[in-house]
Amino acid sequence: MDLLQIAPLILLAVMYSVRSRTLAARGTAVPRWRRVCFALSLLLLLGAVATPLDRIAEEDLFSAHMVQHVLLGDLAALAFVLGLSGPLLRPVLAVGSTSRLRVLAHPLVALPIWAISLYVWHAPPLYEAALRYEAVHALQHMLFFGTGVLMWAAVIEVLPGPEWFGTGAKFGYVVAVRLLETVLGNIFMWSGSVIYGAYDHGRERFGIGPLEDQAWAGTIMMIEGSIVTIGALAWLFLRLAQEGELRQRLLEEGMEPRAVRRAVRYGRGQELGDTR
Numbered sequence: 001m002d003l004l005q006i007a008p009l010i011l012l013a014v015m016y017s018v019r020s021r022t023l024a025a026r027g028t029a030v031p032r033w034r035r036v037c038f039a040l041s042l043l044l045l046l047g048a049v050a051t052p053l054d055r056i057a058e059e060d061l062f063s064a065h066m067v068q069h070v071l072l073g074d075l076a077a078l079a080f081v082l083g084l085s086g087p088l089l090r091p092v093l094a095v096g097s098t099s100r101l102r103v104l105a106h107p108l109v110a111l112p113i114w115a116i117s118l119y120v121w122h123a124p125p126l127y128e129a130a131l132r133y134e135a136v137h138a139l140q141h142m143l144f145f146g147t148g149v150l151m152w153a154a155v156i157e158v159l160p161g162p163e164w165f166g167t168g169a170k171f172g173y174v175v176a177v178r179l180l181e182t183v184l185g186n187i188f189m190w191s192g193s194v195i196y197g198a199y200d201h202g203r204e205r206f207g208i209g210p211l212e213d214q215a216w217a218g219t220i221m222m223i224e225g226s227i228v229t230i231g232a233l234a235w236l237f238l239r240l241a242q243e244g245e246l247r248q249r250l251l252e253e254g255m256e257p258r259a260v261r262r263a264v265r266y267g268r269g270q271e272l273g274d275t276r
Contacts, residue, residue, distance in 0.1 A: 062196060
């Protein structure tokens with residue numbers, strides 16, 4: 001068990017618990033579904049770095065390492081963002097230097113940062129350095145998770161994003177994310193040669209040869225990405241339909257268009273209608 005990766009998880013759990021209790025005492029408890037999502041995120045993170053999967057990923061199979069990375073950089077990151085809210089983040093954002101980091105969740109910033117991290121860390125020299133050195137491996141995992149959080153934060157919008165980045169624009173954003181992953185997944189599937197020498201053992205591991213293992217890694221990346229993308233696009237489609245119906249009703253009631261757009265986008269459209 002790598003303490004460099006476990007210690008931040010313990011710190012996150014403690015901070016979340018303390019802030020949740022504070023909000024509950026004030027009568028503004030964090031919704032149960034958000035707390036469940038945050039707990040799920042921690043479980044996924046622990047499953048990635050504190051189970052036999054971690055040893056197999058480092059020593060035996062690239063495909064196991066890919067499972068580890070989609071858990072860290074995609075599924076756990078998504079669950080983590082879903083577990084957050086504005087009130088939970090308020091003490092962190094109140095710190096001057098931290099509040100300026102909000103720009104990292106801007107979609108035109110978050111997407112390039114995520115993509116650069118994904119591709120740079122899969123370059124053979126850095127990837128194999130992460131397998132050799134614990135500190136580099138911990139940094140790799142933290143950046144996969146951190147950039148995944150930024151990428152999903154732009155979509156979920158725990159904090160308000162730019163006005164132009166509405167539900168329709170998020171469709172394109174999610175598709176762009178998956179296209180970038182698909183390119184990398186196809187490289188692993190069809191390269192025809194083993195990319196990472198650390199996994200070229202010259203013999204099968206668990207009945208899987210190095211080239212087959214690499215193809216499985218690409219397949220895992222693409223299948224996981226496809227499932228998450230279908231779920232995200234379905235959610236966005238339903239949200240787009242609901243927003244359109246509510247927006248039209250509020251506009252017909254004579255409300256100011258810009259106020260309607262903002263209220264509907266951030267789930268306050270019904271409250272706006274009730275104020276009339």
